[in-house]
Amino acid sequence: MNWAQVALLGEEQAARHPKRLPRSAPPVAATFSRVTLFTFALRANRQLATALRAQGINDWADHFAYRAQVCQRSLNLRRLRIPQYVGSLLLDVISGYGYKPGRSFITYLLVIIAFAAAFFALSTGALGIGGHDAINSPLSALVFSITSFHGRGFFPGEGLKLDDPTTVLAAVEAIMGLFIEITFIATFTQRFFGR
Numbered sequence: 734m735n736w737a738q739v740a741l742l743g744e745e746q747a748a749r750h751p752k753r754l755p756r757s758a759p760p761v762a763a764t765f766s767r768v769t770l771f772t773f774a775l776r777a778n779r780q781l782a783t784a785l786r787a788q789g790i791n792d793w794a795d796h797f798a799y800r801a802q803v804c805q806r807s808l809n810l811r812r813l814r815i816p817q818y819v820g821s822l823l824l825d826v827i828s829g830y831g832y833k834p835g836r837s838f839i840t841y842l843l844v845i846i847a848f849a850a851a852f853f854a855l856s857t858g859a860l861g862i863g864g865h866d867a868i869n870s871p872l873s874a875l876v877f878s879i880t881s882f883h884g885r886g887f888f889p890g891e892g893l894k895l896d897d898p899t900t901v902l903a904a905v906e907a908i909m910g911l912f913i914e915i916t917f918i919a920t921f922t923q924r925f926f927g928r
Contacts, residue, residue, distance in 0.1 A: 831920035
């Protein structure tokens with residue numbers, strides 16, 4: 734079978750658009766709730782991913798395992814499990830549940846660049862606060878952002894106090910960096926060892 738033609742399983746299409754069920758769908762499918770339809774879609778995606786993986790078709794198994802995670806997130810929203818929904822959404826945005834590693838790299842770059850810009854703006858006084866010489870160039874702001882992201886506790890310059898806005902921003906970036914690194918490690922560990 735050519736799996737490239739199957740972006741979404743019929744169960745997931747029915748769950749996402751129950752009013753547009755295909756003609757081949759049994760009439761009883763229209764009577765199911767959205768929660769039930771997403772439960773069917775979740776199960777179908779997981780079963781197909783397992784069957785494809787058993788046959789050695791890992792690329793498409795990963796695709797349907799990812800779709801199963803997306804269905805689980807939709808199910809969490811419909812069941813009003815908001816913390817699980819938000820956590821799942823963050824995992825998807827940051828790393829695509831481990832199935833889209835490019836997202837982790839993009840997230841990393843965006844956070845580093847955004848904080849570097851904020852550090853540079855703070856050091857030049859462009860934000861109306863700060864305005865010291867600890868970070869005196871875009872390159873030094875980038876280096877400071879990278880070291881802060883990885884939580885190295887690097888605070889350049891004399892006179893940079895713990896309640897300085899730059900130091901506070903570095904601490905915020907370190908916390909975000911820790912969260913992103915934990916998410917990255919957890920999703921990839923689950924993907925490669927949780928099969």
